[in-house]
Amino acid sequence: MRKEFCGVFGIWNHPEAANLAYLGLYALQHRGQETAGICSTDGDRLYHYADQGLVQEVFTRSTLSGLKGNAAIGHVRYSTTGSSASRNTQPLMANYWGGSLALAHNGNLTNAAELKKRLERKGAIFQTAMDSEILLHLIARSEENDFLEALKDALRQIRGAYSFLILRPGQMIAAKDPRGFRPLCVGRLGESYVVASESCAFDIIGAQLVRELEAGEMAIIGPEGIRSEFPIQPRIEPSFCIFEHIYFARPDSVIAGRSVYEMRKRLGRQLAIEHPAVADMVVPVPDSSNPAALGYSQQTGIPFEIGLIRSHYVGRTFIEPRQSIRDFGAKIKYNPLQQLLVGKRLVVVDDSIVRGTTAQKIVKMLRAAGAVEIHYRLSCPPWKNPCYYGIDTPLREELLASSRDLEAMRAYIAADSLQFLSIEGLERVFDNQGGFCMACFSGDYPGGRPRNHFKEILEARAVRVAAKP
Amino acid sequence: MRKEFCGVFGIWNHPEAANLAYLGLYALQHRGQETAGICSTDGDRLYHYADQGLVQEVFTRSTLSGLKGNAAIGHVRYSTTGSSASRNTQPLMANYWGGSLALAHNGNLTNAAELKKRLERKGAIFQTAMDSEILLHLIARSEENDFLEALKDALRQIRGAYSFLILRPGQMIAAKDPRGFRPLCVGRLGESYVVASESCAFDIIGAQLVRELEAGEMAIIGPEGIRSEFPIQPRIEPSFCIFEHIYFARPDSVIAGRSVYEMRKRLGRQLAIEHPAVADMVVPVPDSSNPAALGYSQQTGIPFEIGLIRSHYVGRTFIEPRQSIRDFGAKIKYNPLQQLLVGKRLVVVDDSIVRGTTAQKIVKMLRAAGAVEIHYRLSCPPWKNPCYYGIDTPLREELLASSRDLEAMRAYIAADSLQFLSIEGLERVFDNQGGFCMACFSGDYPGGRPRNHFKEILEARAVRVAAKP
């Protein structure tokens, strides 16, 4: 499954703003590989470039040099429908009564369909299939005459998950929803301010992580420095996406003071405590499960072995042979080490099962390579519920765990045993401190659920034909 | 000078709608060479593709096959600022309360700046720097619940010049402003209806010209056939752009029953009557002045000679040498025939002088080739006033004729004599029937003048960086 969603990056007051935004987006590439875009400002105009592709494919020296000025925001995105990708790039740009602004969004609004219907009935014209565009219309239609007031007015109308970056000629604004579902952190690089989805984007440019934005916080960065407001009162309990720790974030990022790598290792250790196995080796599903598998190995003493080699060259344009090669999709990504695995009992550590098809293929490949026992272990609880807060998930009925008990899931992937980390174990790893959204496991949605599915509403109407076949 | 502006083409009820739109736009290529776009519909969705470039460069077999359905509208455009070309393509598309629609526009709205300001203050977000977008917002904000009523409501609010083509899943609409500044004609191809800026677009697909749309007419084409309304009452005297006859239209087009080629020859004959010359040959500035020069030659008996060869391969990406080649810009386009011209007295017939720089270079080249006398003759009156109805013209002060008398103009281009067709002569050629806009010559603007310049307002704000350097 493709679980990427979006990453945002902003920089204020740096002579190479666009170049550093490019580097920051490069470090956030794992958060979205379909489109990339940057908008900069020289204090007078906005300059914008975005297209389909990886960060390195989208930008050239020539386009970067056209992105003038000393402030910039950028965005990487995973979009669900390829055909409309060229249109649905971010940052979004708009000309409205107050001038020009650019917007980069990570998250998902749960009342998008209602707001859109209401706005259209009032004459709004939507240019994209992205819920993010709603914020632009709310700002443009606000009764307020001051931009910041209009923005706060708009923020108070939207529901769901968002980490926004907004750029105007004289200002950069970072805003998090009241529950703080998605990450957003602030850093410094000399006299410059930087904002990013993850701290790994600071490391590449030599910036220092200062802190996470708080849930509900709106940070205004401008010539006079940085200051914060909390436009939605009273403030409520945060619900940070637990899956950022489990899967999304890069292991070298630090979220809320916790090393992602370290937390994943702890998940693996807790998994080993809950669900040990008698085996010859612990094999991760590379690369994202490596830390959990290491934790499992260190807890149990069963040797960690890289039994599946992952290819890192798989791009979007891969051409498949006409005749079927068995389990082709898995084969171009993973190759098992036959000599290592033959006759062995394996603990396979993975960080999530969505539809179960990849797990099924991995088990099949490992058996074909000679493994005699396969004990599949997941460093998270069963994923039973769709996410409405920014993760692109399939329908509930497509989730393997939504309608199957443990034995049915085990039978589906054909492992000798299958075990998941418990919700309690997951909470223990995070010291039972709470503050997380675990709706995908528990079904308890802290931010409510959307009444209609926004994407289908928008996408059905107009189709941009893609230039790249 | 670049005097192109826009061309539109529409086809209803044809299994190869997008392919024929492609051919129609190809025949209208002379009306706009910066961007090209087509939007089609299968009665359910709209399909859209547009990009910078010539028609043949923009579309591939693959993109055309993605433009599904049996109705389509297309657009070719000349945009003033290259940097924003990729964003300012047409047809425009919008999602609004009534669904989706696409819009192609040839013309220029004179109250665009006021309307835009008013719309923005009410919350409208503008995505392009094209005045055409205003119509979309007016439709989206109309109090009317029926699309056609909303469209009529919108048409009643705009001023200036427009030939619109609108495509919706079940309908294609063609509309002309009350003065009918710009051309738009209707034709038939078997069971299909076709609409185009010029009749030459019908010839290429074997369609028959039926008639011109009348000034103020709105033709609604759908499953039940074609019917017309005149939304703005009472109807007023039309003012068709005389420059379409003089310069813009292809010579093989027929406008209002008149052959463009024939009218240009008549302009040349009248010019000869008004301003004869003693000379050895009549030399056109190719290719657009060929018919007028032929008329001049036939009237006077002075032989017509192709004394300037025009290169037809000049594209947008021409690379100039670093060191200056004298009059390089003219040289890559025209080459004089030295052996023909040496020692000769020439009548050079041209169809317009804008800034005068090209005329100056041509005179210089012809003299360098050995011509002993150069009598420059223009098949139209002096162009003294900017056009606000869809022709991209420079500022008044840049127009050679705006502040110079005949002798000063002659001195500027360094010809031995310079003469223009008189306004009376121009009217005589068109049988003194009236119905033309001649504001560029007379300063008498039938549709009023805009209070602000729209383009500067829109363009100043946000800049898309161009991918193609």
Added chain:
Amino acid sequence: MRKEFCGVFGIWNHPEAANLAYLGLYALQHRGQETAGICSTDGDRLYHYADQGLVQEVFTRSTLSGLKGNAAIGHVRYSTTGSSASRNTQPLMANYWGGSLALAHNGNLTNAAELKKRLERKGAIFQTAMDSEILLHLIARSEENDFLEALKDALRQIRGAYSFLILRPGQMIAAKDPRGFRPLCVGRLGESYVVASESCAFDIIGAQLVRELEAGEMAIIGPEGIRSEFPIQPRIEPSFCIFEHIYFARPDSVIAGRSVYEMRKRLGRQLAIEHPAVADMVVPVPDSSNPAALGYSQQTGIPFEIGLIRSHYVGRTFIEPRQSIRDFGAKIKYNPLQQLLVGKRLVVVDDSIVRGTTAQKIVKMLRAAGAVEIHYRLSCPPWKNPCYYGIDTPLREELLASSRDLEAMRAYIAADSLQFLSIEGLERVFDNQGGFCMACFSGDYPGGRPRNHFKEILEARAVRVAAKP
């Protein structure tokens, strides 16, 4: 029919050698539109770039700036098989015992097949499907130790038609075959020497034509200036391609002191003397027949009218509709002016008939536009024989005139009358001075005929797959 073949350009001792070569090739674009290439030298290395496409499409600012040095040669080419175009670009480059050299060739060797077979049997490896490569092998294998001696040795072994340009780090050499079939002229631009297929390439850069290279001449250009040798003795009667005057050359070129435009007008006059017609107007098949039609009109007094409009945007990638539009191929290129032609008797002047299919379509289009009589006149004699000296012609049996008498040809194109200029008339126009190859008309091949067809031998073996579909 496509009758283009090749054009060459060279410049010595200019700081912008590659840029001026680019301009020169641009002026020679009509001689070959499939591939373009330039090789430059800084006196030490050779720098090379070539690709499929028009000159402007092939070169970018970046590739031109990589072509360092103050000498360069360039080539434009029409290649018969698209699939192998990317491989068969010129200038050819080779590393051999004497260093590096580049070669640009216009013409066709008649003993290519024999030479190639002999060279292969001695171990030569051929990289292209171009006969031009044979010269490289002959130079590389010469017993001579001096480059010029080796070149002369090689020239003495080849037969047929050639205008060669050769570039080495310290030298540029221009060579013409002993009969001088193809054009090649020398010019000056300040301290620089220029060589080109046609003089119009000098005009664009402001260079002065000095003279044609003589048949059999080898001009050596280097730091010490220019000097000539005639490697093949005794010298023989030249046979310059008459078709350069009739069709290939640009009208603004001067060949052997004769203006191409002027000679074409004379051909039209002579045609009118031989084959008058009672008609209302003379209509050229644009653009190449314009001068002949003007001559015909001036001789007869029948008015010259541009009754067929030619589109200048037709590129290689034109997409045809799936369903047949009648005579589509002709329609995208020509459009008749119905209002002008209806009820009229026409003299249509064309400069050649090859297969007759285009003439047939033009006659059909003109009749459909209302012409009542069509008298087709050709400004050259019937083309009965293939060219083996550098013009890409079809097989003899495909030539309309090869097996049909005048009446059969007339019936095929369905004109009311058809007449060709006589060979005697053609000679008279050129003052009966002789020195021309008229083999295509007369069947008298001054340079002999090849025993085998070279192209088929080479092309059958190895196929490069084209990247551009």
Added chain:
Amino acid sequence: MRKEFCGVFGIWNHPEAANLAYLGLYALQHRGQETAGICSTDGDRLYHYADQGLVQEVFTRSTLSGLKGNAAIGHVRYSTTGSSASRNTQPLMANYWGGSLALAHNGNLTNAAELKKRLERKGAIFQTAMDSEILLHLIARSEENDFLEALKDALRQIRGAYSFLILRPGQMIAAKDPRGFRPLCVGRLGESYVVASESCAFDIIGAQLVRELEAGEMAIIGPEGIRSEFPIQPRIEPSFCIFEHIYFARPDSVIAGRSVYEMRKRLGRQLAIEHPAVADMVVPVPDSSNPAALGYSQQTGIPFEIGLIRSHYVGRTFIEPRQSIRDFGAKIKYNPLQQLLVGKRLVVVDDSIVRGTTAQKIVKMLRAAGAVEIHYRLSCPPWKNPCYYGIDTPLREELLASSRDLEAMRAYIAADSLQFLSIEGLERVFDNQGGFCMACFSGDYPGGRPRNHFKEILEARAVRVAAKP
């Protein structure tokens, strides 16, 4: 350092030959990332496509479908000079007396300069800067009339390292030099034969590894099956490149019956035995050093930790910021995990040190992240001597170990300690069976050294300008 060189793949008798070659090359992508090419045959013609770029970038569905037939060979290459990459693609193709053939080569000929000089003096024209081309000329010039005899004749004249794949319309030939420096193995896929540099290319298409080609073996594959000859007699002791095991091969490949992953783990274990360290964790330089680090960890019990995160998106077109970011080159590739490393004593396991600059930067990054002790361990002996057998290495003086003792090297990279695996230890890991080339460590060159450096001779002459900037 870039240590890639080349990979080859061949398939005989499969209806999807080109598609499977594409997949095979994809699996061999780690062996060469600059150019990729495939040549196929349908028994009559050869079809060829090659370009700069990764396998997935070079080939499209369209180009693959043009590669017809049921046999194909492919090549991936790392070329040293970017400017000449577009010309220096493989497979090479040639037309010679016997028809057409294609050649793919992994290795390096040590007598290339002498052979080339001799061949040029006899009239050979070289088209590329690749020593591989020499084999083509030797075949083309052989006195033998039979292709296989000519090939054997040619093989007897060349010295050095080669694994060749040759494709002709009726035959595929695989040949290894008498010492068998570079890998080449044979497999089966149903009725098809496959040949590849590494067995991982068989896994992706579901083929079975049969065996390695023997040193000096020439395998002829055709309609009648496979048969072998040993053209060079008497046979000599093989010298397989030890570095294929240490660094080049993919860990999931099997070479000479040995799992590459397993051998690398054993190198790590032996390294731990020879050079233990007191430390808190073992950190690999990812990804190639992972197995050796795991071995070190398992031998010592010091925990294995992924302390450096490697980015997998670094492509050729990365744009660097104008202002220096400290150690930028390392930062875009590696990011240390500060929270994990702070205050820790590390064993860093790497698989080679070439110039030492990357090691230096890694040490610096780890210290900046808070590591208190860094014990750098290399899973191979010091690399003191350039490779002349196919690995692209710097000059001897650029190799860190060529002129420095252990302490000087340690000081250069600024580690707390530095240790290398001993040559004896290396031999012990491979059971002291011999048969390896260890010239890079020992200076004992089994295949002799070239007298001149081939590349400089060839490259100096002619430069193709790159289209991609």
